[in-house]
Amino acid sequence: MLYIDQNKFNKELKADCKNCFGLCCIALYFSASDGFPTNKDAGKPCINLKEDFTCSVHTKLRDRGLKGCTAYECFGAGQKIAQVTYEGKDWRQVPKDSKQMFEVFLIMRQLHEMLWYLTEAFNIHNESQAKQEIGLLINKTEEITLLDGDALLKLDVEAHRNKVNMLLRNTSEMVRNNAKNKGHFGNKKKRASARRYDYFGADMRNLELVGADLRGACMIAANLKGTDLSGADLIGADLRDADFCGSNLEGTIFLNQAQINAAKGDANTRLPIRLVRPSHWTK
Secondary structure, three states: OOOOOHHHHHHHOOOOHHHOOOOHHHHOOEOHHHOOOOOEOOOOOOOOEOOOOOEOOHHHOOOOOOHHHHHOOOOOHHHHHHHHHOOOOOOOOOHHHHHHHHHHHHHHHHHHHHHHHHHHHHHHOOOHHHHHHHHHHHHHHHHHHOOOHHHHHHOOHHHHHHHHHHHHHHHHHHHHHHHHHHOOOOOOOEEOOOOOOEOOOOEOOOEEOOOOEOOOOEOOOOEOOOOEOOOOEOOOOEOOOOEOOOOEOOOOEOOOHHHHHHOEOOOOOEOOOOOOOOOOOOO
């Protein structure tokens, strides 16, 4: 049986801004529609990025309309690029390599996000063959993250993601079926449709969400107060301003910190153990 160091991955797959070079503040395109006050071109530094790569308005981001910044999570890709791929050389020191660095950062973020989901899937499974298969893909993905910039740019990310997605879908089906089998649906709630992906602003409190397939669903500003989402798959779901006050998210799968940071919740919202309650949530 393969051994996967959960503590190591939990630490390495979370942003460590002190060991990064403000890559998300320059490499990314900012859109006003995604929670930023204005648009910003990719490759152009944010006006709030300081010389030491810290943010001049970090403690006032939400007050200034920079909700997109508070929601963003690089899954540890920033420090990996800064300290491993480019060995501590920042984009100001090597301006000729800066364009490549920004492009590689976007690839690394995808790989680290895959590692986040794969380690969760590994932890969920009890069956040895499935665990072995997932563990091998975790090790392969980690090996890829250690490639140099040139090799990462040549990587067929889509092909690798397809392999990851196949295992994640299998895990999702297992978890959701188990949740449905254990559920008690005597309340006659309507089950959330696996074919519906647009829940923009919807009142979802009357839907049966235990074991729901909400992969890639648009749930912007949806009302989910007090709902139970045990066993629900939320991978890729857009949860911006979705209201989870008093909801049970503890048993959801493939929910990440960026999604939670973008959503609303309170002290009664139950979260998976890997996630941190955002400071801007209500008490």
